[in-house]
Amino acid sequence: MNSSAPATPSRRIGVLLVNLGTPDSPKTPDVRRYLNEFLTDVRVIDNLPAVVHYPLFQGIVIPLRAPKSAKIYQQLWTERGSPLLYHGLDLQKKVQAELGPEYVVAFGMRYQNPSIAKALEELREAAVERIIVLPLFPQYASASTGSVQEKVMEIVGKWWIVPSISFISAFSDDPGFIGTIVELGKREMAKHQYDHIVFSYHGIPERHITKGSFHNYCQFGSCCDTLNDKNRYCYRAQCFETSRLVAAGLGITPEQYTVSFQSRLGRDPWLKPYTDFALKDLPAKGIKNVLAFSPAFVADCLETTIEVGEEFKELFEEVGGEHWRLVPSLNSEPLWVDAVTAMIRRS
Numbered sequence: 001m002n003s004s005a006p007a008t009p010s011r012r013i014g015v016l017l018v019n020l021g022t023p024d025s026p027k028t029p030d031v032r033r034y035l036n037e038f039l040t041d042v043r044v045i046d047n048l049p050a051v052v053h054y055p056l057f058q059g060i061v062i063p064l065r066a067p068k069s070a071k072i073y074q075q076l077w078t079e080r081g082s083p084l085l086y087h088g089l090d091l092q093k094k095v096q097a098e099l100g101p102e103y104v105v106a107f108g109m110r111y112q113n114p115s116i117a118k119a120l121e122e123l124r125e126a127a128v129e130r131i132i133v134l135p136l137f138p139q140y141a142s143a144s145t146g147s148v149q150e151k152v153m154e155i156v157g158k159w160w161i162v163p164s165i166s167f168i169s170a171f172s173d174d175p176g177f178i179g180t181i182v183e184l185g186k187r188e189m190a191k192h193q194y195d196h197i198v199f200s201y202h203g204i205p206e207r208h209i210t211k212g213s214f215h216n217y218c219q220f221g222s223c224c225d226t227l228n229d230k231n232r233y234c235y236r237a238q239c240f241e242t243s244r245l246v247a248a249g250l251g252i253t254p255e256q257y258t259v260s261f262q263s264r265l266g267r268d269p270w271l272k273p274y275t276d277f278a279l280k281d282l283p284a285k286g287i288k289n290v291l292a293f294s295p296a297f298v299a300d301c302l303e304t305t306i307e308v309g310e311e312f313k314e315l316f317e318e319v320g321g322e323h324w325r326l327v328p329s330l331n332s333e334p335l336w337v338d339a340v341t342a343m344i345r346r347s
């Protein structure tokens with residue numbers, strides 16, 4: 001036996017990092033398969049009976065949407081593939097290196113590959129004593145975090161031996177998360193003079209908030225202005241909390257930033273204001289230079305790079321804006337790796 005090799009600790013902790021998912025390739029059949037899995041999740045499309053939901057989405061909505069989405073994914077794709085996937089794998093490796101051999105870090109996607117089932121199997125094979133699950137969504141939503149949690153429980157619940165398992169359900173106010181965004185923002189602010197900041201979050205239907213609201217506490221008004229015991233897991237309140245903390249870190253006042261929501265689907269009301277509407281009002285107020293943040297995402301993806309970085313930039317310029325710049329996501333920035341490591345050690 002090689003005595004210089006580091007000994008594997010006998011009791012190891014499993015860590016499962018999970019992001020949303022992405023197609024295997026930007027080709028229409030792969031995008032269709034991804035959308036099929038994503039948009040038939042009843043935590044994502046929650047308002048239709050199964051007899052309507054499946055035929056409508058599998059027969060009409062997804063076949064129509066897949067070729068259009070595939071074109072956008074082709075714009076996003078790089079030599080390393082989908083950014084959401086390769087940044088996730090980079091993060092996994094760096095967090096593993098920082099946590100050391102007492103931990104086994106796996107990475108999975110809620111939809112498509114690498115699947116949560118495969119990632120959990122790696123942890124089972126490593127005979128970990130317990131598992132810490134970190135869905136990589138800073139703000140809690142049933143459609144993202146809740147769906148990951150449900151899937152993990154469905155799989156682990158069938159194991160003969162069910163290990164101790166814990167979830168980090170949100171980290172919207174985590175100091176390491178906030179500090180990394182602030183640092184990335186400051187880097188951009190050092191390069192250009194900005195008049196205003198836009199924090200654009202992924203939207204969700206308003207009913208998703210209402211369904212999870214403690215005794216109907218959330219009324220889409222000032223109820224979300226502070227994060228308290230009644231709205232601890234309210235997505236809207238958590239988005240405001242993240243924005244407030246990042247703004248404080250950047251040293252900007254409430255008048256100097258806007259919080260808005262993007263990517264709506266369907267006709268029902270989603271969280272407002274909608275980013276595409278909100279940004280159109282800015283040039284008329286004399287705001288021509290905007291720095292945009294996407295703090296609902298920890299890695300670059302279609303929603304950040306294309307929607308915020310390109311489509312909103314075009315829209316802003318069309319209405320008289322001069323400079324629109326997206327702050328890159330946390331990806332596998334060293335400060336973010338430290339923040340994830342600290343969250344796991346504390347858990």
Ligand SMILES: C=CC1=C(C)c2cc3[nH]c(cc4nc(cc5[nH]c(cc1n2)c(C)c5CCC(=O)O)C(CCC(=O)O)=C4C)c(C)c3C=C
Nearest residue numbers: 020021022044069084141143144202204265296301302303
């Ligand atoms: C921040 C977490 C996310 C929440 C909450 C969320 C809710 C949600 N999303 C859709 C519909 C779509 N989202 C799409 C892409 C997408 N969504 C998230 C994250 C959240 N979604 C990410 C990280 C991504 C990008 C994935 C990538 O590969 O880059 C898409 C697919 C793209 C497209 O065809 O436009 C759809 C559709 C709904 C309906 C919803 C809440 C109900």
Ligand SMILES: [Fe+2]
Nearest residue numbers: 020202263303
């Ligand atoms: Fe989404």
Ligand SMILES: [Fe+2]
Nearest residue numbers: 218219223224
């Ligand atoms: Fe609220």
